[in-house]
Amino acid sequence: MILECKNLKLGYESKTVISDLSFSLEKGDYLSIIGENGSGKSTLMKTVLGLMKPMSGEIIFSDGLKKNEIGYLPQQTVVQKDFPASVEEVVMSGCLNKKGFHPFYSKSDREKCAYAMKSVGISDLRKKSYRQLSGGQQQRTLLARALCATGKMLLLDEPVTGLDTESENVMYYLINALNKQGITVIMITHDLSAALKYSNKILSVGEENFFGTKEEYLEKFGGEI
Amino acid sequence: MSALQYYFTFPFVRYAFITGALISLCSALLGVTLVLKRFSYIGDGLSHVAFGALAIASVMNLSDNMLIILPVTVAAAVLLLKTGSNSKINGDAMIAMISVASLAIGYLLMNVFSMSSNITGDVCSTLFGSASILTLSKADVIISAVLSAVVILVFVLFYNKIFTVTFDENFARATGIKAGSYNLLIAVLIAVIIVLGMNLVGSLLISALVIFPALSAMSVFNNFKKVTVFSAVLSLVCSSVGMIISILSSVPVGSMIVVADLVGFIICLAAGSIKNKLSGE
Numbered sequence: 001m002i003l004e005c006k007n008l009k010l011g012y013e014s015k016t017v018i019s020d021l022s023f024s025l026e027k028g029d030y031l032s033i034i035g036e037n038g039s040g041k042s043t044l045m046k047t048v049l050g051l052m053k054p055m056s057g058e059i060i061f062s063d064g065l066k067k068n069e070i071g072y073l074p075q076q077t078v079v080q081k082d083f084p085a086s087v088e089e090v091v092m093s094g095c096l097n098k099k100g101f102h103p104f105y106s107k108s109d110r111e112k113c114a115y116a117m118k119s120v121g122i123s124d125l126r127k128k129s130y131r132q133l134s135g136g137q138q139q140r141t142l143l144a145r146a147l148c149a150t151g152k153m154l155l156l157d158e159p160v161t162g163l164d165t166e167s168e169n170v171m172y173y174l175i176n177a178l179n180k181q182g183i184t185v186i187m188i189t190h191d192l193s194a195a196l197k198y199s200n201k202i203l204s205v206g207e208e209n210f211f212g213t214k215e216e217y218l219e220k221f222g223g224e225i
Numbered sequence: 226m227s228a229l230q231y232y233f234t235f236p237f238v239r240y241a242f243i244t245g246a247l248i249s250l251c252s253a254l255l256g257v258t259l260v261l262k263r264f265s266y267i268g269d270g271l272s273h274v275a276f277g278a279l280a281i282a283s284v285m286n287l288s289d290n291m292l293i294i295l296p297v298t299v300a301a302a303v304l305l306l307k308t309g310s311n312s313k314i315n316g317d318a319m320i321a322m323i324s325v326a327s328l329a330i331g332y333l334l335m336n337v338f339s340m341s342s343n344i345t346g347d348v349c350s351t352l353f354g355s356a357s358i359l360t361l362s363k364a365d366v367i368i369s370a371v372l373s374a375v376v377i378l379v380f381v382l383f384y385n386k387i388f389t390v391t392f393d394e395n396f397a398r399a400t401g402i403k404a405g406s407y408n409l410l411i412a413v414l415i416a417v418i419i420v421l422g423m424n425l426v427g428s429l430l431i432s433a434l435v436i437f438p439a440l441s442a443m444s445v446f447n448n449f450k451k452v453t454v455f456s457a458v459l460s461l462v463c464s465s466v467g468m469i470i471s472i473l474s475s476v477p478v479g480s481m482i483v484v485a486d487l488v489g490f491i492i493c494l495a496a497g498s499i500k501n502k503l504s505g506e
Contacts, residue, residue, distance in 0.1 A: 049398075089450065090392065103381075
């Protein structure tokens, strides 16, 4: 077991968005989190990442997973839209969480960065400015950055939102390839067909929570699809 | 030119010039982060707080104004940053409130308690900077030089962290980087720069020193390192030009530096659009 959530209750101030949620993941799992808008998917992810505190319940990382071994692909922010930074600078920043107080990047950081860029096929965009990239290229840049930050677990918040079909397929393909290399993936998605195609576990949040394998999900809700 | 050479034979003019250059370098370095983080308004608010603090310091007749101004401004920076990240309080309104309140209280104090016969002149020089850098006191010059050097050193050491926290705070936090502490560091650096810049260009104009070089560099360059370096160099050039013109033609130094920055900005804007057109074809 790599991650276990017990009896989570999440929300802002007095408003509860998710209650009584429990699930656990094994190393190498590919979990898709689905649910309506506003059902608390992002809240759940932020809580797992430690950006928010749960109202009650527990989140336990095991298998020696440390806080600085998690990669995260957040939704894009307004700040990033016109941010003057090269692809390489953005990807390199993923290495920072292992540096402690050390001020500068080392040779091995640079190698890791180059490898991450190669894995997602953006090596030739290295010197390009982030703000001049297409949506798909930006997402791949952020995926490479997340890769620099982890070799164990990736959390992806709607990684294909706003992408055209082709870039979408590329993203799913890359994520799947990383999962096959043994990285545990947790992905929020609107796209049920992609969730069923790629992941092995499904978490559905909303009025009633569901957690189980893909097969169990199909068995329970199969008729409705 | 010979007039300039004559002025520079005085060691004190040289020191003042170097201090001005250092301050403008620092403000440009941090300015990039400030503009990108959408914190420009915090700089503006802080400059007014610094004015209020200066008024208090001069009323108390302290030998060294910095003892009051620096801690008060740093505290205000930390406070503003904290409320900025709290969605319950409207950070915008808070900053506006603190700004005008500090200005009002500052002016009031200076009027009621001032020992000086020339209050209007005092207030004016606090708001718009000394009429000439030559009137900076020797203590001011030494403190400014030391603090500037510290700011530059800290910026270089934390450059990568500042970049990461500026580009994506949530990612930084989620992957185990203490984003809160680095935000705090940025706030403290900004406060120090604002206080330093007050001597040079005055509290009303210091924002220009922070914002203009950053915006100029961002309109020409596309990567963070180049933007930061160019912003620093441009700021250095503009304030040197401003100071030299000010010395030679005895115009107020702060206003002259800001005008030089404005001209630099317009040139960069034009250069940026030409560059875009060229690369677009």
